[in-house]
Amino acid sequence: MSGPPAAVRGALWMGGALLSFSAMAIAVRELLHSMGNFEILFLRSLVSLLLLLAVLPRLGLGRLKTRRFGLHALRSVLHLGGQYAWVYAIAMLPLATVFAIEFTMPVWTALLAIPLLGERLNRGRIVMLVLGLAGILVILRPGFGVLQPAALVMLAGSFAYALTMIATKPLSREDSAFAVIFYMAVVQLPLALVPALPQWVAPTLADLPWIVVVGTAGLTAHLCLARAVRIADATLVVPIDFLRLPLIAVVGAIFYGEKIEFYIMLGAAIIFAGTWYSIRRESRRFPAG
DSSP: OOOSOHHHHHHHHHHHHHHHHHHHHHHHHHHTTTSOHHHHHHHHHHHHHHHHHHHHHHHOGGGGOOSOHHHHHHHHHHHHHHHHHHHHHHHHSOHHHHHHHHTTHHHHHHHHHHHHHOOOOOHHHHHHHHHHHHHHHHHHOTTSSOOOHHHHHHHHHHHHHHHHHHHHHHHHHHSOHHHHHHHHHHHHHHHHHHHHGGGOOOOOTTTHHHHHHHHHHHHHHHHHHHHHHHHSOHHHHHHHHHTHHHHHHHHHHHHHOOOOOHHHHHHHHHHHHHHHHHHHHHHHHSOOO
16 A cells, blocks of 8 residues: 655655754743853753763664765854854844744855856756845844844854855765764754853753753754655745744744744745745756656
């Protein structure tokens, strides 16, 4: 008996990614009440590494094979920078604003892929870049009020995430996805610990569930996203990923009393439209199979 269609399985994996990203944001927001940004990042890496070490004997050491540890280290540093910006922004901005700005990552990735990976700028990517810029302007609305510094920090974080994606592409040709995540946790653990120590706060029993959530959700988000992209077309995955925004907006409104801003939703929708157009155009040029 055959299982559900690939589109259904891909959608289910994306649903897992949505829940994981949202759970991680809530856990970070809760932990920020009692500890600093770098301590949260250290604890996330610690929990993730312990979980990875627990399953490593079943997978075998062969999964960790790499000839490009230097690139792994660079990718991990860039990802840590993006994570720090994300945690900082969560402390300062409504959750929906953070997620909306994060959606600029595909725009920066497409732009960076031209000089760094030698990819060409076609019409689909030009549309994505133009609409991406327009969406950023709608979200930030310069000249229509006080521009939040945290929004610019998150924009820089999204740029760091894009560099991470650029670094992931050559690594994925030779190394396993498990190796990429494993070395990320190994490298980020000491990098987050050193700046966390001067302001270290001993976690309480009330913090422990959130610490487990932030470390576990960080892993499951990457796993679910990777599985969804492998199983289903990007034209299905990207629209479902966009549902993160209304989901986290509702969470922010219910649990933190945050307003659902029209311009945040509009700007994110404009960015999504450009990304969707580009992916649709690419899928027609290079159909799967």
